[in-house]
Amino acid sequence: MIIRLCICVYVAFSALPAVAERPVTVFAAASLSTVLGDIVAAWEGPVSVSYGGSGLLARQVALGAPADLVLLANPQWMDWLVQNGAIISDTRQDLLANRLVLIGPAGATQIPNPTLDKILKILGNGRLAIGQTDSVPAGQYARAYLQDTGLWTGVQHALAEAENVRVALSYVARGETPLGIVYATDAKAEQQVTAIFDIPPDSHPAIRYPLALTTTAQNSATDFLNFLLSAKASAIFDAHGFIPLQAAQ
Structure with missing residues:
Protein backbone atom coordinates (compact mmCIF):
# COMPACT_ATOMS: atom_id res chain seq x y z
CA MET A 1 0.00 0.00 0.00
CA ILE A 2 2.82 2.37 0.93
CA ILE A 3 4.75 1.48 -2.22
CA ARG A 4 1.64 2.02 -4.36
CA LEU A 5 1.05 5.43 -2.73
CA CYS A 6 4.64 6.52 -3.41
CA ILE A 7 4.33 5.47 -7.04
CA CYS A 8 1.09 7.42 -7.40
CA VAL A 9 2.63 10.55 -5.88
CA TYR A 10 5.68 10.28 -8.16
CA VAL A 11 3.51 9.84 -11.26
CA ALA A 12 1.33 12.78 -10.27
CA PHE A 13 4.28 15.15 -9.85
CA SER A 14 6.11 13.91 -12.94
CA ALA A 15 2.99 14.63 -14.99
CA LEU A 16 3.08 18.32 -14.07
CA PRO A 17 4.33 20.57 -16.89
CA ALA A 18 7.79 22.08 -16.51
CA VAL A 19 7.80 25.68 -15.32
CA ALA A 20 8.76 27.76 -18.34
CA GLU A 21 10.80 30.92 -18.07
CA ARG A 22 8.84 34.10 -18.60
CA PRO A 23 9.45 36.08 -21.80
CA VAL A 24 12.69 38.03 -21.88
CA THR A 25 11.75 41.54 -20.76
CA VAL A 26 13.62 44.35 -22.49
CA PHE A 27 13.53 48.03 -21.52
CA ALA A 28 14.52 49.97 -24.65
CA ALA A 29 14.83 53.57 -25.77
CA ALA A 30 11.79 54.80 -27.69
CA SER A 31 13.85 55.42 -30.83
CA LEU A 32 14.28 51.64 -31.15
CA SER A 33 10.57 50.83 -31.28
CA THR A 34 10.43 50.20 -35.04
CA VAL A 35 13.62 48.19 -35.47
CA LEU A 36 13.16 46.06 -32.35
CA GLY A 37 9.82 44.93 -33.71
CA ASP A 38 11.72 43.30 -36.58
CA ILE A 39 14.43 42.01 -34.25
CA VAL A 40 11.89 40.31 -31.99
CA ALA A 41 10.13 38.80 -35.02
CA ALA A 42 13.45 37.25 -36.09
CA TRP A 43 14.21 35.86 -32.63
CA GLU A 44 13.13 32.31 -31.82
CA GLY A 45 11.72 32.96 -28.39
CA PRO A 46 9.25 35.10 -26.42
CA VAL A 47 10.33 38.70 -25.82
CA SER A 48 8.42 41.57 -24.22
CA VAL A 49 9.69 45.10 -24.89
CA SER A 50 8.80 48.26 -22.96
CA TYR A 51 9.76 51.53 -24.64
CA GLY A 52 10.31 54.97 -23.17
CA GLY A 53 12.78 57.75 -22.56
CA SER A 54 16.14 56.40 -21.40
CA GLY A 55 16.09 58.41 -18.18
CA ASP A 68 16.15 41.41 -17.97
CA LEU A 69 17.99 43.56 -20.50
CA VAL A 70 18.35 47.32 -20.86
CA LEU A 71 19.08 49.07 -24.17
CA LEU A 72 19.37 52.84 -23.79
CA ALA A 73 20.24 55.78 -26.05
CA ASN A 74 22.80 57.44 -23.80
CA PRO A 75 25.87 55.97 -22.03
CA GLN A 76 25.42 58.36 -19.11
CA TRP A 77 22.21 56.67 -18.01
CA MET A 78 23.94 53.28 -18.22
CA ASP A 79 26.77 54.71 -16.09
CA TRP A 80 24.12 55.71 -13.57
CA LEU A 81 22.71 52.17 -13.52
CA VAL A 82 26.20 50.80 -12.90
CA GLN A 83 26.63 53.18 -9.96
CA ASN A 84 23.30 52.00 -8.57
CA GLY A 85 24.22 48.33 -8.91
CA ALA A 86 21.29 47.60 -11.22
CA ILE A 87 23.13 45.97 -14.14
CA ILE A 88 25.86 43.37 -14.63
CA SER A 89 28.68 45.66 -15.71
CA ASP A 90 30.62 42.87 -17.47
CA THR A 91 27.77 42.49 -19.97
CA ARG A 92 27.69 46.16 -20.91
CA GLN A 93 28.72 47.16 -24.43
CA ASP A 94 27.84 49.77 -27.04
CA LEU A 95 25.59 48.16 -29.62
CA LEU A 96 24.66 50.96 -32.04
CA ALA A 97 25.36 54.51 -33.18
CA ASN A 98 22.98 57.07 -34.69
CA ARG A 99 22.81 60.60 -36.11
CA LEU A 100 20.70 63.70 -35.47
CA VAL A 101 18.65 65.49 -38.12
CA LEU A 102 16.46 68.56 -38.31
CA ILE A 103 13.05 67.58 -39.67
CA GLY A 104 10.05 69.29 -41.22
CA PRO A 105 6.80 67.97 -42.69
CA ALA A 106 6.89 65.63 -45.68
CA GLY A 107 8.15 67.47 -48.76
CA ALA A 108 9.73 70.33 -46.80
CA THR A 109 12.60 72.21 -48.45
CA GLN A 110 16.16 71.36 -47.44
CA ILE A 111 18.04 73.91 -45.31
CA PRO A 112 21.79 73.67 -46.04
CA ASN A 113 22.67 76.12 -43.26
CA PRO A 114 19.96 76.51 -40.59
CA THR A 115 20.77 79.92 -39.13
CA LEU A 116 18.72 81.37 -36.29
CA ASP A 117 16.88 83.71 -38.65
CA LYS A 118 15.92 80.84 -40.94
CA ILE A 119 14.71 78.66 -38.07
CA LEU A 120 12.66 81.43 -36.47
CA LYS A 121 11.11 82.33 -39.83
CA ILE A 122 9.96 78.73 -40.36
CA LEU A 123 8.74 78.42 -36.78
CA GLY A 124 6.69 81.61 -36.87
CA ASN A 125 4.44 81.21 -33.84
CA GLY A 126 5.14 77.48 -33.73
CA ARG A 127 7.66 75.47 -31.77
CA LEU A 128 10.71 73.29 -32.27
CA ALA A 129 10.00 69.73 -31.11
CA ILE A 130 12.79 67.94 -29.23
CA GLY A 131 13.06 65.41 -26.42
CA GLN A 132 13.14 66.67 -22.85
CA THR A 133 16.55 68.25 -22.43
CA ASP A 134 17.05 67.10 -18.84
CA SER A 135 16.41 63.38 -19.26
CA VAL A 136 15.77 62.28 -22.87
CA PRO A 137 19.03 61.55 -24.73
CA ALA A 138 17.77 62.90 -28.06
CA GLY A 139 16.85 66.13 -26.30
CA GLN A 140 20.24 66.30 -24.60
CA TYR A 141 22.05 65.77 -27.91
CA ALA A 142 19.81 68.40 -29.54
CA ARG A 143 20.56 70.92 -26.81
CA ALA A 144 24.30 70.27 -27.21
CA TYR A 145 24.02 70.97 -30.95
CA LEU A 146 22.00 74.15 -30.41
CA GLN A 147 24.48 75.38 -27.81
CA ASP A 148 27.49 74.49 -29.95
CA THR A 149 26.13 76.47 -32.91
CA GLY A 150 24.95 79.46 -30.88
CA LEU A 151 21.27 78.77 -31.57
CA TRP A 152 20.22 77.79 -28.06
CA THR A 153 19.46 81.23 -26.62
CA GLY A 154 17.44 82.21 -29.67
CA VAL A 155 15.21 79.10 -29.75
CA GLN A 156 14.99 78.11 -26.09
CA HIS A 157 11.72 80.00 -25.68
CA ALA A 158 10.18 78.13 -28.63
CA LEU A 159 10.87 74.53 -27.64
CA ALA A 160 8.24 71.80 -27.39
CA GLU A 161 9.95 69.27 -25.12
CA ALA A 162 8.55 65.74 -25.42
CA GLU A 163 8.72 62.77 -23.03
CA ASN A 164 10.66 60.78 -25.64
CA VAL A 165 11.98 61.25 -29.15
CA ARG A 166 9.10 59.40 -30.82
CA VAL A 167 6.64 61.86 -29.30
CA ALA A 168 8.75 64.74 -30.65
CA LEU A 169 8.66 63.03 -34.04
CA SER A 170 4.87 62.73 -33.87
CA TYR A 171 4.50 66.47 -33.21
CA VAL A 172 6.01 67.21 -36.62
CA ALA A 173 4.31 64.28 -38.35
CA ARG A 174 0.89 65.51 -37.19
CA GLY A 175 1.63 69.12 -38.08
CA GLU A 176 1.59 70.30 -34.47
CA THR A 177 5.07 71.80 -34.80
CA PRO A 178 6.81 72.93 -38.01
CA LEU A 179 10.28 71.66 -37.05
CA GLY A 180 11.88 69.05 -34.84
CA ILE A 181 15.23 67.49 -33.99
CA VAL A 182 15.23 63.69 -33.88
CA TYR A 183 17.44 60.77 -34.78
CA ALA A 184 17.99 60.02 -38.46
CA THR A 185 16.43 56.60 -37.92
CA ASP A 186 13.24 58.21 -36.59
CA ALA A 187 12.94 60.39 -39.67
CA LYS A 188 13.48 57.34 -41.87
CA ALA A 189 10.70 55.45 -40.08
CA GLU A 190 8.06 58.20 -40.47
CA GLN A 191 6.70 59.01 -43.95
CA GLN A 192 5.04 62.22 -42.78
CA VAL A 193 8.34 63.99 -42.09
CA THR A 194 11.42 64.95 -44.10
CA ALA A 195 15.00 65.32 -42.88
CA ILE A 196 15.92 68.83 -44.02
CA PHE A 197 19.38 69.11 -42.45
CA ASP A 198 21.94 66.54 -41.29
CA ILE A 199 23.30 67.83 -37.99
CA PRO A 200 27.12 67.61 -37.87
CA PRO A 201 28.18 64.79 -35.52
CA ASP A 202 30.99 66.91 -34.08
CA SER A 203 28.45 69.41 -32.70
CA HIS A 204 27.25 67.05 -29.96
CA PRO A 205 28.49 63.99 -28.03
CA ALA A 206 28.66 60.76 -29.99
CA ILE A 207 25.28 59.00 -30.05
CA ARG A 208 25.67 55.51 -28.65
CA TYR A 209 23.20 52.82 -27.60
CA PRO A 210 24.64 50.75 -24.73
CA LEU A 211 23.04 47.48 -23.65
CA ALA A 212 23.49 45.33 -20.56
CA LEU A 213 21.83 42.59 -18.54
CA THR A 214 20.24 43.56 -15.26
CA THR A 215 21.27 41.91 -12.01
CA THR A 216 17.94 40.04 -11.99
CA ALA A 217 18.15 38.79 -15.59
CA GLN A 218 16.98 35.25 -16.30
CA ASN A 219 19.20 32.83 -18.21
CA SER A 220 17.42 33.20 -21.56
CA ALA A 221 18.21 36.92 -21.57
CA THR A 222 21.85 36.08 -22.31
CA ASP A 223 20.78 34.25 -25.46
CA PHE A 224 18.79 37.27 -26.62
CA LEU A 225 21.71 39.59 -25.88
CA ASN A 226 23.93 37.38 -28.03
CA PHE A 227 21.34 37.51 -30.81
CA LEU A 228 21.42 41.32 -30.71
CA LEU A 229 25.16 41.06 -31.39
CA SER A 230 24.75 38.59 -34.26
CA ALA A 231 25.20 39.18 -37.99
CA LYS A 232 21.48 38.63 -38.54
CA ALA A 233 20.52 41.34 -36.06
CA SER A 234 23.21 43.70 -37.37
CA ALA A 235 21.72 43.44 -40.86
CA ILE A 236 18.29 44.39 -39.49
CA PHE A 237 19.70 47.36 -37.57
CA ASP A 238 21.58 48.50 -40.67
CA ALA A 239 18.44 48.28 -42.81
CA HIS A 240 16.73 50.69 -40.41
CA GLY A 241 19.57 53.20 -40.62
CA PHE A 242 21.39 52.38 -37.40
CA ILE A 243 25.15 51.90 -37.33
CA PRO A 244 26.08 48.55 -35.71
CA LEU A 245 29.20 48.92 -33.58
CA GLN A 246 29.90 45.30 -32.71
CA ALA A 247 31.73 43.02 -35.13
CA ALA A 248 29.03 40.55 -36.15
CA GLN A 249 30.00 36.93 -35.87
Whole structure:
Protein backbone atom coordinates (compact mmCIF):
# COMPACT_ATOMS: atom_id res chain seq x y z
CA MET A 1 0.00 0.00 0.00
CA ILE A 2 2.82 2.37 0.93
CA ILE A 3 4.75 1.48 -2.22
CA ARG A 4 1.64 2.02 -4.36
CA LEU A 5 1.05 5.43 -2.73
CA CYS A 6 4.64 6.52 -3.41
CA ILE A 7 4.33 5.47 -7.04
CA CYS A 8 1.09 7.42 -7.40
CA VAL A 9 2.63 10.55 -5.88
CA TYR A 10 5.68 10.28 -8.16
CA VAL A 11 3.51 9.84 -11.26
CA ALA A 12 1.33 12.78 -10.27
CA PHE A 13 4.28 15.15 -9.85
CA SER A 14 6.11 13.91 -12.94
CA ALA A 15 2.99 14.63 -14.99
CA LEU A 16 3.08 18.32 -14.07
CA PRO A 17 4.33 20.57 -16.89
CA ALA A 18 7.79 22.08 -16.51
CA VAL A 19 7.80 25.68 -15.32
CA ALA A 20 8.76 27.76 -18.34
CA GLU A 21 10.80 30.92 -18.07
CA ARG A 22 8.84 34.10 -18.60
CA PRO A 23 9.45 36.08 -21.80
CA VAL A 24 12.69 38.03 -21.88
CA THR A 25 11.75 41.54 -20.76
CA VAL A 26 13.62 44.35 -22.49
CA PHE A 27 13.53 48.03 -21.52
CA ALA A 28 14.52 49.97 -24.65
CA ALA A 29 14.83 53.57 -25.77
CA ALA A 30 11.79 54.80 -27.69
CA SER A 31 13.85 55.42 -30.83
CA LEU A 32 14.28 51.64 -31.15
CA SER A 33 10.57 50.83 -31.28
CA THR A 34 10.43 50.20 -35.04
CA VAL A 35 13.62 48.19 -35.47
CA LEU A 36 13.16 46.06 -32.35
CA GLY A 37 9.82 44.93 -33.71
CA ASP A 38 11.72 43.30 -36.58
CA ILE A 39 14.43 42.01 -34.25
CA VAL A 40 11.89 40.31 -31.99
CA ALA A 41 10.13 38.80 -35.02
CA ALA A 42 13.45 37.25 -36.09
CA TRP A 43 14.21 35.86 -32.63
CA GLU A 44 13.13 32.31 -31.82
CA GLY A 45 11.72 32.96 -28.39
CA PRO A 46 9.25 35.10 -26.42
CA VAL A 47 10.33 38.70 -25.82
CA SER A 48 8.42 41.57 -24.22
CA VAL A 49 9.69 45.10 -24.89
CA SER A 50 8.80 48.26 -22.96
CA TYR A 51 9.76 51.53 -24.64
CA GLY A 52 10.31 54.97 -23.17
CA GLY A 53 12.78 57.75 -22.56
CA SER A 54 16.14 56.40 -21.40
CA GLY A 55 16.09 58.41 -18.18
CA LEU A 56 12.65 57.15 -17.21
CA LEU A 57 13.56 53.54 -18.00
CA ALA A 58 16.82 53.75 -16.05
CA ARG A 59 15.01 55.04 -12.98
CA GLN A 60 12.44 52.25 -13.23
CA VAL A 61 15.15 49.59 -13.45
CA ALA A 62 16.98 51.07 -10.47
CA LEU A 63 13.72 50.89 -8.49
CA GLY A 64 13.38 47.17 -9.25
CA ALA A 65 11.24 47.02 -12.39
CA PRO A 66 11.33 43.44 -13.78
CA ALA A 67 13.65 44.00 -16.74
CA ASP A 68 16.15 41.41 -17.97
CA LEU A 69 17.99 43.56 -20.50
CA VAL A 70 18.35 47.32 -20.86
CA LEU A 71 19.08 49.07 -24.17
CA LEU A 72 19.37 52.84 -23.79
CA ALA A 73 20.24 55.78 -26.05
CA ASN A 74 22.80 57.44 -23.80
CA PRO A 75 25.87 55.97 -22.03
CA GLN A 76 25.42 58.36 -19.11
CA TRP A 77 22.21 56.67 -18.01
CA MET A 78 23.94 53.28 -18.22
CA ASP A 79 26.77 54.71 -16.09
CA TRP A 80 24.12 55.71 -13.57
CA LEU A 81 22.71 52.17 -13.52
CA VAL A 82 26.20 50.80 -12.90
CA GLN A 83 26.63 53.18 -9.96
CA ASN A 84 23.30 52.00 -8.57
CA GLY A 85 24.22 48.33 -8.91
CA ALA A 86 21.29 47.60 -11.22
CA ILE A 87 23.13 45.97 -14.14
CA ILE A 88 25.86 43.37 -14.63
CA SER A 89 28.68 45.66 -15.71
CA ASP A 90 30.62 42.87 -17.47
CA THR A 91 27.77 42.49 -19.97
CA ARG A 92 27.69 46.16 -20.91
CA GLN A 93 28.72 47.16 -24.43
CA ASP A 94 27.84 49.77 -27.04
CA LEU A 95 25.59 48.16 -29.62
CA LEU A 96 24.66 50.96 -32.04
CA ALA A 97 25.36 54.51 -33.18
CA ASN A 98 22.98 57.07 -34.69
CA ARG A 99 22.81 60.60 -36.11
CA LEU A 100 20.70 63.70 -35.47
CA VAL A 101 18.65 65.49 -38.12
CA LEU A 102 16.46 68.56 -38.31
CA ILE A 103 13.05 67.58 -39.67
CA GLY A 104 10.05 69.29 -41.22
CA PRO A 105 6.80 67.97 -42.69
CA ALA A 106 6.89 65.63 -45.68
CA GLY A 107 8.15 67.47 -48.76
CA ALA A 108 9.73 70.33 -46.80
CA THR A 109 12.60 72.21 -48.45
CA GLN A 110 16.16 71.36 -47.44
CA ILE A 111 18.04 73.91 -45.31
CA PRO A 112 21.79 73.67 -46.04
CA ASN A 113 22.67 76.12 -43.26
CA PRO A 114 19.96 76.51 -40.59
CA THR A 115 20.77 79.92 -39.13
CA LEU A 116 18.72 81.37 -36.29
CA ASP A 117 16.88 83.71 -38.65
CA LYS A 118 15.92 80.84 -40.94
CA ILE A 119 14.71 78.66 -38.07
CA LEU A 120 12.66 81.43 -36.47
CA LYS A 121 11.11 82.33 -39.83
CA ILE A 122 9.96 78.73 -40.36
CA LEU A 123 8.74 78.42 -36.78
CA GLY A 124 6.69 81.61 -36.87
CA ASN A 125 4.44 81.21 -33.84
CA GLY A 126 5.14 77.48 -33.73
CA ARG A 127 7.66 75.47 -31.77
CA LEU A 128 10.71 73.29 -32.27
CA ALA A 129 10.00 69.73 -31.11
CA ILE A 130 12.79 67.94 -29.23
CA GLY A 131 13.06 65.41 -26.42
CA GLN A 132 13.14 66.67 -22.85
CA THR A 133 16.55 68.25 -22.43
CA ASP A 134 17.05 67.10 -18.84
CA SER A 135 16.41 63.38 -19.26
CA VAL A 136 15.77 62.28 -22.87
CA PRO A 137 19.03 61.55 -24.73
CA ALA A 138 17.77 62.90 -28.06
CA GLY A 139 16.85 66.13 -26.30
CA GLN A 140 20.24 66.30 -24.60
CA TYR A 141 22.05 65.77 -27.91
CA ALA A 142 19.81 68.40 -29.54
CA ARG A 143 20.56 70.92 -26.81
CA ALA A 144 24.30 70.27 -27.21
CA TYR A 145 24.02 70.97 -30.95
CA LEU A 146 22.00 74.15 -30.41
CA GLN A 147 24.48 75.38 -27.81
CA ASP A 148 27.49 74.49 -29.95
CA THR A 149 26.13 76.47 -32.91
CA GLY A 150 24.95 79.46 -30.88
CA LEU A 151 21.27 78.77 -31.57
CA TRP A 152 20.22 77.79 -28.06
CA THR A 153 19.46 81.23 -26.62
CA GLY A 154 17.44 82.21 -29.67
CA VAL A 155 15.21 79.10 -29.75
CA GLN A 156 14.99 78.11 -26.09
CA HIS A 157 11.72 80.00 -25.68
CA ALA A 158 10.18 78.13 -28.63
CA LEU A 159 10.87 74.53 -27.64
CA ALA A 160 8.24 71.80 -27.39
CA GLU A 161 9.95 69.27 -25.12
CA ALA A 162 8.55 65.74 -25.42
CA GLU A 163 8.72 62.77 -23.03
CA ASN A 164 10.66 60.78 -25.64
CA VAL A 165 11.98 61.25 -29.15
CA ARG A 166 9.10 59.40 -30.82
CA VAL A 167 6.64 61.86 -29.30
CA ALA A 168 8.75 64.74 -30.65
CA LEU A 169 8.66 63.03 -34.04
CA SER A 170 4.87 62.73 -33.87
CA TYR A 171 4.50 66.47 -33.21
CA VAL A 172 6.01 67.21 -36.62
CA ALA A 173 4.31 64.28 -38.35
CA ARG A 174 0.89 65.51 -37.19
CA GLY A 175 1.63 69.12 -38.08
CA GLU A 176 1.59 70.30 -34.47
CA THR A 177 5.07 71.80 -34.80
CA PRO A 178 6.81 72.93 -38.01
CA LEU A 179 10.28 71.66 -37.05
CA GLY A 180 11.88 69.05 -34.84
CA ILE A 181 15.23 67.49 -33.99
CA VAL A 182 15.23 63.69 -33.88
CA TYR A 183 17.44 60.77 -34.78
CA ALA A 184 17.99 60.02 -38.46
CA THR A 185 16.43 56.60 -37.92
CA ASP A 186 13.24 58.21 -36.59
CA ALA A 187 12.94 60.39 -39.67
CA LYS A 188 13.48 57.34 -41.87
CA ALA A 189 10.70 55.45 -40.08
CA GLU A 190 8.06 58.20 -40.47
CA GLN A 191 6.70 59.01 -43.95
CA GLN A 192 5.04 62.22 -42.78
CA VAL A 193 8.34 63.99 -42.09
CA THR A 194 11.42 64.95 -44.10
CA ALA A 195 15.00 65.32 -42.88
CA ILE A 196 15.92 68.83 -44.02
CA PHE A 197 19.38 69.11 -42.45
CA ASP A 198 21.94 66.54 -41.29
CA ILE A 199 23.30 67.83 -37.99
CA PRO A 200 27.12 67.61 -37.87
CA PRO A 201 28.18 64.79 -35.52
CA ASP A 202 30.99 66.91 -34.08
CA SER A 203 28.45 69.41 -32.70
CA HIS A 204 27.25 67.05 -29.96
CA PRO A 205 28.49 63.99 -28.03
CA ALA A 206 28.66 60.76 -29.99
CA ILE A 207 25.28 59.00 -30.05
CA ARG A 208 25.67 55.51 -28.65
CA TYR A 209 23.20 52.82 -27.60
CA PRO A 210 24.64 50.75 -24.73
CA LEU A 211 23.04 47.48 -23.65
CA ALA A 212 23.49 45.33 -20.56
CA LEU A 213 21.83 42.59 -18.54
CA THR A 214 20.24 43.56 -15.26
CA THR A 215 21.27 41.91 -12.01
CA THR A 216 17.94 40.04 -11.99
CA ALA A 217 18.15 38.79 -15.59
CA GLN A 218 16.98 35.25 -16.30
CA ASN A 219 19.20 32.83 -18.21
CA SER A 220 17.42 33.20 -21.56
CA ALA A 221 18.21 36.92 -21.57
CA THR A 222 21.85 36.08 -22.31
CA ASP A 223 20.78 34.25 -25.46
CA PHE A 224 18.79 37.27 -26.62
CA LEU A 225 21.71 39.59 -25.88
CA ASN A 226 23.93 37.38 -28.03
CA PHE A 227 21.34 37.51 -30.81
CA LEU A 228 21.42 41.32 -30.71
CA LEU A 229 25.16 41.06 -31.39
CA SER A 230 24.75 38.59 -34.26
CA ALA A 231 25.20 39.18 -37.99
CA LYS A 232 21.48 38.63 -38.54
CA ALA A 233 20.52 41.34 -36.06
CA SER A 234 23.21 43.70 -37.37
CA ALA A 235 21.72 43.44 -40.86
CA ILE A 236 18.29 44.39 -39.49
CA PHE A 237 19.70 47.36 -37.57
CA ASP A 238 21.58 48.50 -40.67
CA ALA A 239 18.44 48.28 -42.81
CA HIS A 240 16.73 50.69 -40.41
CA GLY A 241 19.57 53.20 -40.62
CA PHE A 242 21.39 52.38 -37.40
CA ILE A 243 25.15 51.90 -37.33
CA PRO A 244 26.08 48.55 -35.71
CA LEU A 245 29.20 48.92 -33.58
CA GLN A 246 29.90 45.30 -32.71
CA ALA A 247 31.73 43.02 -35.13
CA ALA A 248 29.03 40.55 -36.15
CA GLN A 249 30.00 36.93 -35.87
